[in-house]
Amino acid sequence: MMRRTISQVGLLGVAFAVATALFGWWAVPLLGCLWGVYEEARNKPALVAALAGGLGWLILLIWNAVAGPMLLLSARAAGVLGVPSATLVALTLLYPMALAWGAGIVGETARLVFASRRRK
């Protein structure tokens, strides 16, 4: 079970990263919602989506760090906003997690509602 969840988070994380790169930040709630609809509730799709959302953006952050001076950027951008740079990095990871989790719950709920109506 644990292995399955980890691999789901990993794969979905890559999907979040690719989708964000291709379609922008809107991909996060959309993908989160789709995952909630697709995966059964007992597999905690919202939690997986949240972790994958954070992982996806972490992958992209690492890509930026490899390709350029991310730490300097973090310090300067955070300086402009008047927050510590760690806060900006944390916000960048928490934001997709929150979006993906919320969207995952919505998707999960939609799946349950749809399934119960079909049963009726």
Next chain:
Amino acid sequence: MTSIRVVRLLLALILVGGGIFVGSSRVNQLPPLGPFLDPANGIWSVARAAEIPSNAGAVVSSLGDSVEVLYDRRGVPHIRARSVDDAVRALGFVVARDRLFQMELQARAAAGRLTEWFGERALEADRQQRAVGMSWSARRDMEAGGRNSETERFGRLYADGVNAWLASMESKDIPIEYRFLGVSPEQWEPINSILIFKRMGYTLSYSTHDRRRQRIAARIGRAATAALFPVNCPIQEPIQPNERDAPRFDFEPFPPPPERERRTTNEVVAIRHEADNAAMPLVGEYAGHAAGLRSGELGSNNWAVSPSRSATGHALLSGDPHLGLTLPSIWYEVHLQVPGEVDVYGVTIPGIPAVIIGFNRDVAWSFTNTGSDVLDYYWETLDSDRSPTRYFFDGEWRELERRVEPFLGLDGETIAVDTLYSTHRGPVIFADDGPMSMRWTVLEDEGSIGAFFGAARSQSVEQFERAMESYHAPAQNMIVADRSGNIAIRSTGLFPIRPGDGDGTAILDGSRSENDWQGYWGLDEYPHSVNPSQGYLASANQQPIDPESEGRYLGVDWPTPWRALRINELLRADSTVTVDEMIGYHTDPRNEKAEVFVPAFLEAAERLLVETPDSVLSEAARLLAEWDLLYTKDNERAILFETALERLSMLTWDELSGASSGRRVATPSQTILAALLQYPASPWWDNGMTVDIVETRDDLLTESLSYALQEVRERWGPPDAGGWRWSRVRHSNIWHLLGFPALSAPELPVQGGSGNLNPSSGSGTHGASWRMVVEMGGEVQAWVTYPGGQSGNPVSSLYQDRVSQWVDGTLDRVLFPENPQRLAENDVLGVLTLEPGGDQ
């Protein structure tokens, strides 16, 4: 559904809804968080665009042929094209690649469209720009030029290049500032180049001195105004040498100040209190003036040395324009090469399709601001105060030109609408004391940008000057040297011919055509000097012509000549000038004003101390006497002098202060204060803040010196304890264009103060914006720097890589290859190939 599920769903809906809301909408001043935080396309992606790629290519559809651009290790693009048109397109592309945000910001500022980015906060600034007619005249220039004028043509070619960059750039290339503002780059229009050039004209020649003079005259009378704010500078070291002894001090007695009402002790105490409180705002006023109103404390330097006075026997030229210091810098360094046509190196202003200051294989040139009076105001009689349609002129009513100017907000909504009017002279301004029209050469300039390409192609001093004949505004002292050893300087631009005695200091009656300008000076009348016998030429914004040689009115309220005196002194003393010396002159620590005022302070103290022992004054005089008159970074006496001089000025010019407050309407130049030193009992020395005492010169000098010691002690600690070090008290501050401290380089120690060749005064936000020394030998060699870096990306290694060099006063030797393709491999940072194609 269980209640837990419901709560969970509600929480999820709030998170998703809130997340999407803050993700797609501006909250307060924060940009929409979604696109901002998106690590693939948002702010984090800027890291991936920090450095110049080693190899890149792009399509510029309108190119006639491919263009190769090699970036050298200093980030300077060497553009090699097969036609001038392609070179200009490539210039637009490469400048936009590095400085897109700066270009758009400046164009918007000039057009009065900042509200679209900043909302109501920018409304006043935008209103000012629209009211003085910047975009109105730029549109008029475009329409008048059509497709035939060089300015319009170059603007269009440049726009092709900028827009090609916009079309080809990836999300990571969008400058960081757009992300903070939550806005997107706009398509670049050819008119933007004209707007930015006019913005330069605004910075360098917009003036309200006619109106200020009115207020001064109302306070102290016309005769005193003429004496304290004279048309001619009382210390003459003119740009144009005239075989007379220079410098010359034309000090004349001053008419007495107007009679003042005697004040009671209580009134004096109240005013003194307010004056003391106003002391810091006065420093602020000083800084405000430094930003443009009183150009006397700022300006630029340029000088050239004939082969007969240079160590190598080649002509030498130095350019040292002083402007607002920003990150990114106002300048962008570039080499443009079109074999057989143009091979020019220098600096361009992002947004303007030309190399403004620089050199080619034969000629080098630089500019200082002439500061001539090129803007006049006229009282107008309108048919209505509230919604006028006509103005009275030569006995009849004429139609006003009317334009409606809407100001848009952040979301495109209209936040204000102004109706603006113009007469045949120019825009109408509604001042407190009535409507005025203004006539200003900057609004009448149509062809100055085109002149720079003529300059770039010139092969001699003569050809350069011919090319610049079509340059109109803002008027510049254009210094030039060529490889044949010729040097020349000419104040070039439109200089109005005014009616009567030609004086432009008054606001005239606009209802009479006889008060209109009658044309412009002829080219042969411009202040001009070629190969003078003294073997050098220099300008530092001082009065161009000695009024004893040519008495014609050119301007008023000339900047203090301290820099002019110093550079002339240096050049006069050295008959074998070297490149290293030229570089050193840029940050020369000596200041001529100290030579004038320090002896005055010391002699006054000596006279007073003979009669009355005063331990504070004695200590202050001892410390000041120890000063070597230098503004080096480790100097520990300059602050004492500066504080004393500031105090002396404040105490002396109390007549210009308001009747009920310590605020001055204006402050006469330090040259006037120097002239007043010759008259120890002049009534101008009497301080209206004292009751029943009539002060003399020595009273104010000694009081100022004593005050300075106490003030400096209080603020900076005891002398010789490190607190008085010049590097602690005086800084340059290079702010980011949006004022973000995290992207700025503040509190840089500087060698120099107000009036030095490397000037630093007020808020420290102005100074040497570009330093260049060129040796016009068999092979042209040049050394340069500017306070910033080539890249506009704040995380690029080229963003502010030159700042420390600028602080130290050293220069880089430039790479000026005959063929950029032959640059050594380790000199090349990256290659960009621009190809024609795509949709034509």
